[in-house]
Amino acid sequence: MLICTVIFLLNHSISAQEKILIEGNISDSTGSTLKGANVLILNSGYGGSTNENGYYGFEIPNTETGKQVTLEARYVGYISQTKTITITSGKTTQNFQLEVDVLSLRSVVVSAQRIEENLQEVPISITAIEKSAILQSGADRLAELQYFVPNMVIGYEYFTFMAVASIRGVSGSSRNIGMENRVGTYVDGVYAGRSIALNQSLLDIERVEVLRGPQGTMFGKNTVSGVVNLTTIKPHSRSEATVMVEGGNYNHFRANFFLNLPIIQNSLFAKISANTFFRKGYIKNVYNDEDLNGINTFGGRLQ
Known part of the structure; x- marks a missing residue:
């Protein structure tokens, strides 16, 4: 041994x-x-x-x-x-x-806690999609961004066709006056309370933030499963106008228009944003020969 x-x-x-x-x-x-x-x-x-x-x-x-x-x-x-x-x-x-890589460290600013701060410093499970990513995705409405947000699904009710959001498997809609949403939707801090307002147009949007989990402390009731927080691009001191037009088959036509004007130098600015989207339906109803699943929307915003 x-x-x-x-x-x-x-x-x-x-x-x-x-x-x-x-x-x-x-x-x-x-x-x-x-x-x-x-x-x-x-x-x-x-x-x-x-x-x-x-x-x-x-x-x-x-x-x-x-x-x-x-x-x-x-x-x-x-x-x-x-x-x-x-x-x-x-x-x-x-x-x-x-050495610091300046390009890779570009900070993402969010307002999930009612103040603008670096995303990396926010102690919340959050996904932020900025303007450049929204444009690259080609998304026109909020529901089209669900594929870029983990744990979020946006569908439609069978009879009312109103949008219903689900975050982490928890969903609910305000299909009548006695029911409230489970996902709160805010546009520039203003609460859009009913389900019909959930599927917002992404017209002139600076950033979309999706906060997962209960957010009652910062956003109040009707945020049991989370919050969708949209921030629009604010008016500024430069005079500028932008027109974007898109076309395709089935008479597809989409146009976005933005006009920013300074009214009082360095003090008061105004901005008009408008969009329209039309497309014929691609499903034929053989009973009355009508096209189904068409789109015909118009929206605008004055700031």
């Missing part, structure tokens, strides 16, 4: 000597340490992450001694950095100082 123990300790000592330690520290340009940054040897399976002090360390086989390898340090919101090092026996130290 004693002989076996000695052999085991000897083998363990030899195996420990067959490893090389790659270590170092990662910080930003101000010298602050970065916790959770990743370091890896490119084109290999070796790497590690930094601890709360910005220190990283991982082991590689002793057979790599004398080789030149490329280390890469990565951290979300920072520009990745690579350095070529020569592996030395025992321990190799390499530090990194990462």
Whole structure:
């Protein structure tokens, strides 16, 4: 038994000597340490992450001694950095100082807590869709954004055809005077209380925020499953006009118009927004030869 123990300790000592330690520290340009940054040897399976002090360390086989390898340090919101090092026996130290990637850190401002603040600082489960993403999606109404929001589904009641939103599986509609919504809809902080107002037009919208879970503390009643908060683009000091026109089959026609005018310099501004959307139905009712599922809407806003 004693002989076996000695052999085991000897083998363990030899195996420990067959490893090389790659270590170092990662910080930003101000010298602050970065916790959770990743370091890896490119084109290999070796790497590690930094601890709360910005220190990283991982082991590689002793057979790599004398080789030149490329280390890469990565951290979300920072520009990745690579350095070529020569592996030395025992321990190799390499530090990194990462620069902020200004483009990737563009902040998203939301008003989920009734004040504008950085989305990353809001302690709420929230999805924010900005103007550029809305335009790219081609969405015309709120229901068309449901595919971009986790845990939200917008459907229609069978008889009334009013929109019904469900967040995290909780839904409800105000189909009569004695019933209220489960999802509260707000436009620039104004409550749109009935189900018929849920499927809002995305006309001149700056941002759509979907808050998941009960929001009664900040938004009051009828927010059992969440809140849909729409923020419009406000009037400003520049004179400008925009017209967007879209066409397609089935007599598809969509037009958006925006006019912004300064009335009193640096004090009072006005904005008119209007849109129209028409499309013939693509289902034929063989009984009366009418087209079904057509669209004919018009909307406007004065600010």
